[in-house]
Amino acid sequence: MRFWQLFWTIWLVVAGSSFAFITLMVMLKGGKDLRVMFRDLSRQQKEDNR
């Protein structure tokens, strides 16, 4: 039982910290991704309309 307690504690720390880290990265870099997506969608629309 002691093994499983330690096992799940380690995985909980891994899960919580990676969740927080990836959230931070998405907050910092996701805005740029969205701007690029809008630009590329506008370009696609212009090409479709030609």
Place this chain on the structure above:
Amino acid sequence: MNFAAIDWVIVAGYLILSMVVGIIGKRYIGNVSHYLVAGRELGVFVGIATLAATEIGTITYMYNGELGYKYGFAAFAAALISGLVMIIVGRTGFVISRFRALKLMTVPEYFEVKYSRGLRIVTGLLVALGGILNMGVFLKIEGEFLTIVSGINVRYLVAVMTVILLLELIYTVLGGMVSIVITDFVQYVLLSIATILVSVYAVYYAGWGHIVAKVTSTMGEAGFNPLVNPKFGLTFIIWQVLLWFSLHTCWQTTAMRMFSTKSPETSQKVMTWTGFIFLGRGMLPMLWGIAALTLFGTGAMNNGVPQPVVNGHTLAPIDAMPAMLAQILGPGIRGIVVAGMLAATMSVNSSYLLGWSSVISQDVILPIRRALGKGALSSRKQIFVNRAANLFVSLFLMFWGLYYTPPGAVYLYLNITGTIFLAGAFVSVVGGLYWRRSNTTGGYAAMLLGAAGAIIPYFFLHWGENVTGFAAFGLAAGGLVIGSLLGRAPVESAQPAAVG
């Protein structure tokens, strides 16, 4: 009423922001690929945000909280498998990179590319049936969460959930995947902040030492070791591995994100990083459930765990976690958390609405039209059909979702309804991509036997979930192999292209 004025302001502010950014998406919709797969222009970080937001809803928190309350730390096994399998799929590109290279828009579309139009329609019907039944329980359970945490009178539950569904519907119908991606980004940030806040509060109030001691005294080793827990065991673990491989590759809403990325390589990166989020997606709400057991698990024993008692009232285990949040969160924080949960609710529901309605329109209505000899629809008309299907799915959910109560643990109900089509779809897709001998006869056998293997044992023979899952995947695999060997060998051809 548990809400203070500041909480209402936060929630109303979130709803207005969500609607405004959602409606912005409409201006970028020029053709059906913009509407369904955002023009295949998703980058890595916004891809992670939309995939994570799509698969993390209030329903996810509720069923994982229930698992944590009932089975303790042993439930973490399900979360660990979901995350690790996702990382493996991302790292290897198993199914997803080939799917992306084919430029598909829906999973059943592959069945026409590899097998036949008829099998695409059959798969589309099964995917839509399983998916909508799966989503059918969302509204009621999400409504329970909001009612308990905010303290809204239960009489207004139907009205509140109807308004939320209508708000989601407006931006989904107008802007399709583009609107969903924009709102998912906002919603992912908010739901993640709420998740982290609640986790810190739960451990702080219940105390880590008390949490471990409560599980030890209540469940003993079965609360930690999934192999000795009677609900889990080795069969559960193997079934979950199969199920999560199929979910991460063939679940329509997940696959749509992969189809929407810029390239196969981008889809792999999105899947890998989201795998790490999936560890927390399961384990953190399970931890909240265990904290709720620690704080409120003082009632009579039921199936090996004490029932939760809050202010003298005995609750169902699934309601213990939201009841805990209503008690431990203060004004302001409660508003942020409820806004976060609303964000989670709306991101899942809007994506699922688009996912299942796209299958109805692209894989059932349009192929039937072509089979009847009618000409192909223009992109604009296809978008109209998609929007109409969206409305149909919403109406069904409004009536079914608010009144149907699933039997047993919600997590397992969702697994079984998903298995109705996932067993056959996964086996047929893997066979189609990696086994040259697979053919249409095998595809039909896999889809029909997989569905029968999920429905008959679970709903009519009342077998357990683990055995039912095994039966479905086993029958589907057997059906594909035997059907393919008995049927005519497929004609060798170059890499097939998407059919639209």
